[in-house]
Amino acid sequence: MPRILLHMCCGPCAIAPVRALQARGFEVTGLYYNPNIHPLMEYKRRRDALAEVSARLGFKVIYKDDEYDPQAWFRSMSFREDNRCFHCYAMRLERTAGMARRGKFDCFSSTLLYSKFQKHEMIAGLGRDLAAAGSCEFLYQDFREGWKEGIATSKDWGIYRQQYCGCLYSENERYARELDEPPATATTGALTIPQDGDDHA
Numbered sequence: 001m002p003r004i005l006l007h008m009c010c011g012p013c014a015i016a017p018v019r020a021l022q023a024r025g026f027e028v029t030g031l032y033y034n035p036n037i038h039p040l041m042e043y044k045r046r047r048d049a050l051a052e053v054s055a056r057l058g059f060k061v062i063y064k065d066d067e068y069d070p071q072a073w074f075r076s077m078s079f080r081e082d083n084r085c086f087h088c089y090a091m092r093l094e095r096t097a098g099m100a101r102r103g104k105f106d107c108f109s110s111t112l113l114y115s116k117f118q119k120h121e122m123i124a125g126l127g128r129d130l131a132a133a134g135s136c137e138f139l140y141q142d143f144r145e146g147w148k149e150g151i152a153t154s155k156d157w158g159i160y161r162q163q164y165c166g167c168l169y170s171e172n173e174r175y176a177r178e179l180d181e182p183p184a185t186a187t188t189g190a191l192t193i194p195q196d197g198d199d200h201a
């Protein structure tokens with residue numbers, strides 16, 4: 001049975017790709033390596049949702065919580081924010097390809113190829129480039145074909161479905177229009193500066 005290391009961004013996006021790969025006879029192992037998900041509790045919610053999916057579909061997941069380092073992620077995006085998705089994909093796919101090679105998997109891929117909101121061709125190109133550079137074979141499949149099935153199943157199972165891609169930038173974009181609204185209640189007057197011993201909460 002061929003073994004694939006599949007990078008996983010969240011639970012809902014894993015459902016259709018895992019089913020498709022299992023139907024092709026693959027033994028699927030997931031890799032949850034996503035330092036791009038902010039803040040930490042959102043990272044944890046997506047991780048826990050994935051654990052639920054893995055239990056239901058019967059596959060293992062390697063959780064790289066020890067490499068959840070948003071500071072390093074922000075540093076590596078610094079001054080290239082306009083092209084941040086490329087670097088964000090590259091970081092996660094490089095890690096997956098490296099682990100697949102060392103773990104002697106037959107190939108690697110990513111559930112990022114499932115989402116209609118991601119830059120599909122960019123992800124596929126990065127995977128092919130990594131394979132060409134001698135990491136490990138890259139398995140390309142257009143998992144978007146299972147888009148509706150994945151959504152329906154995740155809702156049916158009550159799996160947490162996130163509302164933004166992951167990073168703080170994408171969270172800001174989600175709420176960008178909120179600042180067009182005036183504050184709910186206008187306040188005037190001087191600020192109260194907390195004194196030593198005051199409760200800052």
Ligand code: SF4
Nearest residue numbers: 085088165166167170
């Ligand atoms: S929008 Fe998504 S893919 Fe792009 S940098 Fe942010 S987390 Fe990464």
